[in-house]
Amino acid sequence: SGFTEKQEALVNSSWEAFKGNLSQHSVTFFNAVLEKEPEAKNMFSFLGNGVDPSNPKLAEHAEKLFGLVRDSAIQLKTKGEVVAEAKLGSIHAEKKVTDAQFAVVKEAVLKTIKEAVGDKWDEELNSAWEIAYDAMAAAIKKAMA
Numbered sequence: 549s550g551f552t553e554k555q556e557a558l559v560n561s562s563w564e565a566f567k568g569n570l571s572q573h574s575v576t577f578f579n580a581v582l583e584k585e586p587e588a589k590n591m592f593s594f595l596g597n598g599v600d601p602s603n604p605k606l607a608e609h610a611e612k613l614f615g616l617v618r619d620s621a622i623q624l625k626t627k628g629e630v631v632a633e634a635k636l637g638s639i640h641a642e643k644k645v646t647d648a649q650f651a652v653v654k655e656a657v658l659k660t661i662k663e664a665v666g667d668k669w670d671e672e673l674n675s676a677w678e679i680a681y682d683a684m685a686a687a688i689k690k691a692m693a
């Protein structure tokens with residue numbers, strides 16, 4: 549039932565793969581979000597010119613998001629639950645982020661991790677990311693309320 553050491557290790561190692569080519573994977577990530585949710589372009593101040601691979605803000609923001617999903621995996625393993633900082637709740641409440649948008653970002657995270665790990669991808673790895681993402685999304689939604 550609990551999040552296992554193996555699942556935590558899978559998330560950690562694929563987080564390293566993501567960081568290994570951060571600028572490329574950040575572009576993949578933003579394109580995947582915008583393909584399903586064009587409105588997101590207006591939600592991020594730094595997307596004024598669309599997805600510009602030379603804009604360092606893309607990587608900065610993507611790194612924060614993926615880093616928090618990794619942190620979620622660590623929290624799940626060490627204490628069995630995930631808590632989000634109050635500020636994360638207020639930012640997303642302010643931007644009026646919806647459940648449907650959380651689902652779009654989830655699919656984009658999974659697609660990006662698949663690209664990052666290449667032939668190391670399997671269902672177990674995918675499922676570990678899903679569990680960690682869902683737990684962090686739930687914690688943010690709770691902090692939004």
Ligand code: HEM
Pocket residue numbers: 588591592593594608609610612613616617636639640643645646649650651653681684685688
């Ligand atoms: C801001 C994390 C889901 C929209 C932030 C920030 C963090 C963060 C750390 C503040 C720093 C930064 O801007 O990079 C997360 C995590 C998510 C999540 C971990 C899922 C588990 C979403 C979703 C949306 C969204 C689904 C809607 C498309 C935004 C916006 C900002 C923001 C618009 C403000 C960006 C700006 O300053 O221009 N998020 N987020 N987030 N998030 Fe999220």
Ligand code: ISQ
Pocket residue numbers: 578581609610613653
């Ligand atoms: C949501 N929150 C923070 C950063 C993000 C970067 C890309 C797409 C969605 C995001």
